Amino acid sequence: MCGIAGVFQQQPNAAIEAQTLVNMAAIMHHRGPDGFGYDRMEDCGVGFSHARLSIIDLDEDRARQPFRSANDRLLLAHNGEFYDFKRIRADLTAQGARFRTKSDSEIVLHLFERVGLEATLKELRGEFAFALFDRDEDALYLVRDRFGIKPLYYTETDNGLVFGSELKVLFAHPDVKREFSTEGLLHQLIQVMVPGSTAFEGIHQVAPGHVVKVTRKQGKLAIETSKYWDVKFPLAHEYPGDEVDETPYIEGVRKHLLEAVQHRLTADVPVGCYLSGGIDSCAILGLSAASTQTSVKAFTIGFDSSDYDETPIAQEMAEATGADHHIMRLKADDLYDHFVKTIWHTERTIYNTLGVAKYLMSQQVHDVNYKVVLTGEGSDELFAGYPAFRKDMFLHGLDHLPDSERKAWQELLEKNNKLFKGAMLAREEFVSPAFNAKMGFTPSCVQPWLSCADVALPLIAAERRADVEDYDPGSAIAATLDEEMLKGRHPLDRAQYVWIKTMLEGQILTWGGDRVDMANSMEARPAFLDHHLAEYAFTVPPHLRIKGNKEKYVLREAMKGLLPETLYKREKFAFMAPPAHTDPKKWQAVLKLAEQFLSEEPVTQAGLLDYEMVQATFAKHEDETVPIDEKVQLDAVINHMLGVQILHHHFVQTDVPELAAKRARELGWHA
Incomplete structure (x- = not known):
């Protein structure tokens, strides 16, 4: 449910424009059409806003966020759901807590005051992202659920920190810069992102299962990140035997x-x-x-x-x-x-x-x-449902099988995986030295995207390309993975860990x-x-x-x-829409979009892509001699080229703060 936004200033006495908070809520009206709220602690340099989708406690006035604690110590804005909250609420009430709403969100305030954040997080079950300001500690906490089901972004400005449920919420604040990073551009073109990153310069995500703590020290912000939960498989030798x-x-x-x-x-x-x-x-x-x-x-x-x-x-x-x-x-x-x-x-x-x-x-x-x-x-992530997992199990986890059984496995894999080559599976084996060093092999789930780097790099505009010619996407991703969660684990567990940390959070x-x-x-x-x-x-x-x-x-x-x-x-079938090359009408729809976003003028104006290489990519796609699995890969690349141009149109070319203000006026939302 809902969307959250807020500002934490470097100086506690710095003013926060109330209408800016409202505008940030208005631009994510789709997340919360049932009402909005905002609150500022003027003497603390902090302000939150909230757009509400009412699911639990439908009383609009009573459940309006942000919430303050009764003693004005805490300020909370929450997005998502806490399950089992009725049990927690009853237990807290028995301890003397007094609740002012029927909302599940309010349990955070009472838990935090009694047991602190670390113990609070152990009690929380569900999908959530929340911001919590503690006046006593003069600290802002940004918290995201264990798998990253609910989004939460933040960035530093010249005056402080801005956060929100969506990028456009941050961009609605006039202090936030709106520009692509070249590394982010490359990752958009190859699909897989560095965990915690975005396409835009200086814009970060709170990582799943993490807390970002922001404090003020000598007039500047100090940002600390800590992990409270991770995907922890047993060590390989701890599993029982096959019998x-x-x-x-x-x-x-x-x-x-x-x-x-x-x-x-x-x-x-x-x-x-x-x-x-x-x-x-x-x-x-x-x-x-x-x-x-x-x-x-x-x-x-x-x-x-x-x-x-x-x-x-x-x-x-x-x-x-x-x-x-x-x-x-x-x-x-x-x-x-x-x-x-x-x-x-x-x-x-x-x-x-x-x-x-x-x-x-x-x-x-x-x-x-x-x-x-x-x-x-989440089922495929937990129980190894994707084609890439079967492939890694065969390649790295079944060394004990006799040759006859391995051959049968290989034949079945080749038959089953034909539909996904070039998309969910690489056209050819790709080795990332960084992944091999970190976990012993390059997981099949990241191979199709990392293998696109050689295709994507020439697509980047020449003036930007030099910035990433020596950049290794695989190394950047592998560096974010916790080696302690990979060491000594079964190959299948390692493959699932990587997927959960990359494709589950960043795509699915x-x-x-x-x-x-x-x-x-x-x-x-x-x-x-x-x-x-x-x-x-x-x-x-x-x-x-x-x-x-x-x-x-x-x-x-x-x-x-x-x-x-x-x-x-039935065997696993990955849920996908038919790629563009499979239908002439669909391909014509792609060409229509390309005329709008990938013609010479918009490409040159954005300065992200190389127009000649864009043309060459389309020409290759229409070459009838190109193999089907390569066309599947080209479909994905073309979607990404369209995507970066559309992102530029939406968030760089468009005046997002004015758009947010206009949206607030249309909704009648005002401070």
Whole structure:
């Protein structure tokens, strides 16, 4: 729910313009259309604002944020959900706490005053990002949930620190610079980002499972980052052998997933489910239906390509659970028609138009008056569902297999992974020396993106290209990974750790999750990313995650009674929209966008790309002799080129502070 924003000045007596705080809330009105609030502690140089999507405690006045503690010590702005808050609230009340709202957010104030931040974070369960100012300590805390489900950005200005739920919120502040960094540009063109970074100079993300603490020292800000949680697999030798009894693990996964789903059904508004043809969303729907007394609303995206459409299996699951099933069928040209608007919300490039499809689906969810859906994101990360994980398991985790079994594995992998070569899998093996040094091999999940660096570098404008000619994207990413979480771990665990730290947070939870869902005031709740479930899943032996080349084996067995037989036996299919090369109408839609954003004038004006290389890329894409897997890669590169140009249009060329002020006037939001 919601969006947050704020300012922390270098000087405690520095004024904060109230209307600027309101404007920052207004530009993310889509995150919180049900009301706004702002508050300043004038003598402390701090001010917060908040745009509210009401899901728990629908009383607009009572639950209006930011919240102050009763003694005026603390100021809080919170985005997201804390589950199990009723138990915590009751326990605090028994200790003498007095709550002024029914909101889950308020528990932070009371916990912090009693036990401090470290102990508070251990109690918090859910998806959240919040800002907390402590007057006694004269400190600002920026906190993000364990997996990075909810976004939180910050930057330093000449006068202080500005933070917010989205980049555009920061850019709405007139002190914040709006310019690409060249390293950020390169990472946008290759899809994978350095954790904690953005496309823009000086703009950072609070990392998942981290706290950023900001204090004032001698008239300047001191920024400290600390980690409170991480993805921690057992050491490889701590797993039981291949003969271990599977039953306790199967029952444990079922128990923890059911608990996670039931917590996420908590709301004062109706809760639906996203439903694809995968076991993840089908399991969520099945458990939701079993946990409620009414028919669950299920939402499915259908594509006009049989290679990518999953609606038949989704329909079978919906019928089995008695769900009220809503199917949105998309045609080829639907996706690029909404590409520009989607980039406004994702604030980063996207390699596949699935992000657009998710944006359109959240629009339909909103149109039928739903604010909350449960989703299946996170299952593949916990239970090794992606093609890249099977590949790494085969290459690095099955050395003990005889040659005949390894050959059978390899043949099956080549057959199953054909559809994803050039996108989710590299066209050819790519080795990153930095990754090899850090973890012993280059994970298959990052290979397709790191291998694009040689393609992306010539696309960068000559005057910028020199800045990154000696820059190694793989080294920059590997440097952010905690070696202690990789050392001594099974190869599959190492591969999953890297994916969780890179693609899960930087892609799936961003342009495949929060940003395109909240674009239409709709909150997605990924039950698999409940940290209690995740911590249990980390203990499941690798051979029970992938067994006999069957991915997510332990989850399949745990959900066997819920799933249609065809789905139980089905192999993993990565949910993607059909690439542009697969449909002439879709390619024509790409060319139409390219005429607007990738013609000579806009490319030259932006100064980001090399126009001649842009033309050469399109010419290569239209060359009929180019192999299909290379066309898949070129589709992604072209999407990224469009993306950086659109980002420039939205956030550099456009006067964002004026746009935010205009939005506030249109909404009637004023200080």
